[in-house]
Amino acid sequence: DQQVKQNSPSLSVQEGRISILNCDYTNSMFDYFLWYKKYPAEGPTFLISISSIKDKNEDGRFTVFLNKSAKHLSLHIVPSQPGDSAVYFCAASGGADGLTFGKGTHLIIQP
Amino acid sequence: DAGITQSPRHKVTETGTPVTLRCHQTENHRYMYWYRQDPGHGLRLIHYSYGVKDTDKGEVSDGYSVSRSKTEDFLLTLESATSSQTSVYFCAISPAVSYSGNTIYFGEGSWLTVV
Numbered sequence: 417d418q419q420v421k422q423n424s425p426s427l428s429v430q431e432g433r434i435s436i437l438n439c440d441y442t443n444s445m446f447d448y449f450l451w452y453k454k455y456p457a458e459g460p461t462f463l464i465s466i467s468s469i470k471d472k473n474e475d476g477r478f479t480v481f482l483n484k485s486a487k488h489l490s491l492h493i494v495p496s497q498p499g500d501s502a503v504y505f506c507a508a509s510g511g512a513d514g515l516t517f518g519k520g521t522h523l524i525i526q527p
Numbered sequence: 528d529a530g531i532t533q534s535p536r537h538k539v540t541e542t543g544t545p546v547t548l549r550c551h552q553t554e555n556h557r558y559m560y561w562y563r564q565d566p567g568h569g570l571r572l573i574h575y576s577y578g579v580k581d582t583d584k585g586e587v588s589d590g591y592s593v594s595r596s597k598t599e600d601f602l603l604t605l606e607s608a609t610s611s612q613t614s615v616y617f618c619a620i621s622p623a624v625s626y627s628g629n630t631i632y633f634g635e636g637s638w639l640t641v642v
Contacts, residue, residue: 450630514631519569
């Protein structure tokens, strides 16, 4: 049973436009959510996070939105740049046993 | 970059042989994790440690064991490697449990092929 779902395996966006990556979760005990970015042959790198007590967190071009009632979060990248092409993982936490990850979304920024 | 070193970075081994992957950190973080990444599955937790000699199982622990004799080292052992354990293995560290707002940081990965 997948507790964190990223339903879009890939997403193609034109350079300069907004990229919106979505994530749904089922476990109501999750109280902290993170996005990681991964380039091929490298480890995942932390991008941005949000606590369940907030509904929005911004960091430069990246904004994460959390809708607790819908158990949904999204990552907005504005404007999208070629270097943003990567796999993005949504992750959630509710305790000490690490993070639960989605399967990832491959974002492709088209020139 | 978080001070995490994984070794070996690449390894090819035969079915039935034992394999040990090492994770070394210089951050003195309490929590250490081993994840595997496979196509179509994302990242899945194998085992984690919350202190020296304190470990627990994750989602996909069958066929794996771990040890942590020092704060800085976390070893992942495949007692008898199988082809299904061909994967990319990531070590991760965290200063505290992630629900307190602390982020987990990942190493560069170890590519293991079992033939």
